Amino acid sequence: MTAIHGRKQSALSEFSRTEKRGLYKAIYKRRDVRGHFLPDPVSDRLLRKLLDSAHHAGSVGFMQPWSFIVIRSPDVKRQVKDSFEHANAAAAKVFEDEKRELYSKLKLEGILEAPINLCVTCDPSRNGPHVLGRNTIRETDVYSTCCAVQNLWLAARGEGIGVGWVSIFEPAQLKRLLQIPEHVIPVAYLCLGYVREFLPRPELEIAGWLPRIPLEDLIFFEHWGEKNGK
């Protein structure tokens, strides 16, 4: 069986050992970066490369629902940061005791420090009202947009660019600030830039916020809850 797979892989996947290593390296060494941004500019050419990687994610019905708002203006960043701070003050209150104390110590965004902020949006109306494959699960356009974000995140890691996903905003306020039309969804607000370091493990894991779940606990066979498959 191994021999069969070996043959198939060389004939079809066309990935050398080193190429595969690059792919897995991006997957395992990608981090959500908050506190390690450097001010060094990211070139337009490299930014375009990252956006093109996002644009080559699959999308439901090939609708390509995403747009990218590139933010470099300190004024706009400041407004977004204010919006974050407002939402974050409220968010901290839901945690109790040690968790709240730990929460207050965590740096959760690099909006002002990162040279580039990027809002990735989803336009559910793109390419007409009917989208192939979106008839029963309307959210698949947003799902596609998230796949685009992950492509960008991995490509960025390969280029030594850190990315941090900031999700602590009132979406309505973010839409107002960035003049996003009513029907468009701001799916991800990302901070991008060169970094001092990529941490060896996720920051929240290192900080003791939550542990990594063993993979085996997450796998079922045939139906939810069934563990006896192989």
Add this chain to the structure above:
Amino acid sequence: MTAIHGRKQSALSEFSRTEKRGLYKAIYKRRDVRGHFLPDPVSDRLLRKLLDSAHHAGSVGFMQPWSFIVIRSPDVKRQVKDSFEHANAAAAKVFEDEKRELYSKLKLEGILEAPINLCVTCDPSRNGPHVLGRNTIRETDVYSTCCAVQNLWLAARGEGIGVGWVSIFEPAQLKRLLQIPEHVIPVAYLCLGYVREFLPRPELEIAGWLPRIPLEDLIFFEHWGEKNGK
């Protein structure tokens, strides 16, 4: 400036030229596979590798909300296929004239042919009611799950495994079939297996369903709609 970036990249990103090529190859040569599955089995070891790649996506508040239901039983696949066919008959009717004719010719899933089906779910209740970073945008747990799917999709491409995302189901019916608890969301239903070929471009692009949007049309600066930044 190029020199600065060159230095930074070698010091921090640690990706060789060939490793980067592997990463971009996965991003650009990944396909949504429907009609090209081979019956050859995928080893448990390789499947685990793909699931572990998914498990190393970032997640909001490190909540790791995903679970994986691995489906190999022909009976379960048959039930899911019936569910697809029911939803697809309804979906075809929303398109008119040439689009409907083209739709009817497209193969949209490989449920029975693919040796492995995989349902990737999101449990919004995992790790307690309060999730760091999910206070204002509740859907961020589902967004994280989509990032996990993209990791798996790219890793699979590197291994010569095709993946097809089937989204034409009534979610309630799929949940019943797979015995998924009420509060858990079946985000993605994927078909996995070795393939005869990976098409050079997305199948819907080749079929003339929709064209690729020029990247430039999707980029704004500072605010939605602003094209004059750089």
